[in-house]
Amino acid sequence: GAGVSQSPSNKVTEKGKDVELRCDPISGHTALYWYRQSLGQGLEFLIYFQGNSAPDKSGLPSDRFSAERTGGSVSTLTIQRTQQEDSAVYLCASSFLIHPSTDTQYFGPGTRLTVL
Amino acid sequence: QKEVEQNSGPLSVPEGAIASLNCTYSDRGSQSFFWYRQYSGKSPELIMFIYSNGDKEDGRFTAQLNKASQYVSLLIRDSQPSDSATYLCAVKAGGTSYGKLTFGQGTILTVHP
Numbered sequence: 001g002a003g004v005s006q007s008p009s010n011k012v013t014e015k016g017k018d019v020e021l022r023c024d025p026i027s028g029h030t031a032l033y034w035y036r037q038s039l040g041q042g043l044e045f046l047i048y049f050q051g052n053s054a055p056d057k058s059g060l061p062s063d064r065f066s067a068e069r070t071g072g073s074v075s076t077l078t079i080q081r082t083q084q085e086d087s088a089v090y091l092c093a094s095s096f097l098i099h100p101s102t103d104t105q106y107f108g109p110g111t112r113l114t115v116l
Numbered sequence: 117q118k119e120v121e122q123n124s125g126p127l128s129v130p131e132g133a134i135a136s137l138n139c140t141y142s143d144r145g146s147q148s149f150f151w152y153r154q155y156s157g158k159s160p161e162l163i164m165f166i167y168s169n170g171d172k173e174d175g176r177f178t179a180q181l182n183k184a185s186q187y188v189s190l191l192i193r194d195s196q197p198s199d200s201a202t203y204l205c206a207v208k209a210g211g212t213s214y215g216k217l218t219f220g221q222g223t224i225l226t227v228h229p
Contacts, residue, residue, distance in 0.1 A: 033216070033217075035217075042220070042221045043160070045217065045218070048215055056215055059216065091159055091160075102148070102165060102167065103148075103208075104162055104165055105150075105162075106162065107152075107159040107160050109158070
């Protein structure tokens with residue numbers, strides 16, 4: 001079946017502008033995660049949504065970052081007033097949440113964000 | 117001390133050899149451990165996971181877990197040039213049923229013909 005999809009694949013923006021990144025999880029997956037990967041920082045957790053529960057926002061680096069998940073499916077990550085340090089690949093993952101020990105996350109292709 | 121540590125490499129092995137990738141973690145309560153492979157410019161893809169002490173085999177891949185030593189490894193037998201990639205170790209914390217993975221920095225593996 002179809003995997004996790006993300007759009008756009010690439011986004012170039014100017015410092016100070018707002019951007020929206022979209023993630024469409026694997027059909028039937030109830031959990032959705034956002035990570036970002038930048039040089040020197042590795043892959044770091046941002047936020048995750050689990051069904052109808054309140055999201056875990058503990059990884060969001062500042063209040064310029066927010067995310068929502070509508071209808072338990074598609075998610076949008078919004079970065080306001082972008083800064084150059086926001087340049088990274090933003091990765092979305094989803095999982096089934098069958099069992100806590102074996103819950104496996106599958107990644108989308110990512111959105112490469114470049115802030116000029 | 118980083119939560120999840122990997123030797124960044126690069127690790128270079130000849131084709132057909134066994135590649136051994138290592139990972140240590142600091143949270144003794146960690147429950148589940150994952151290995152992802154990431155080709156340059158691509159997103160991580162899951163190789164396998166392990167949550168019980170001992171070995172778990174899947175084809176040419178074997179994951180090994182030693183919770184007492186807080187150590188997890190990945191062995192790749194009969195390495196092929198197509199295995200050349202960055203290998204990411206990821207750990208899921210204990211006490212939380214679902215949620216974030218904490219990743220190591222990754223080990224770059226090069227398999228040369």
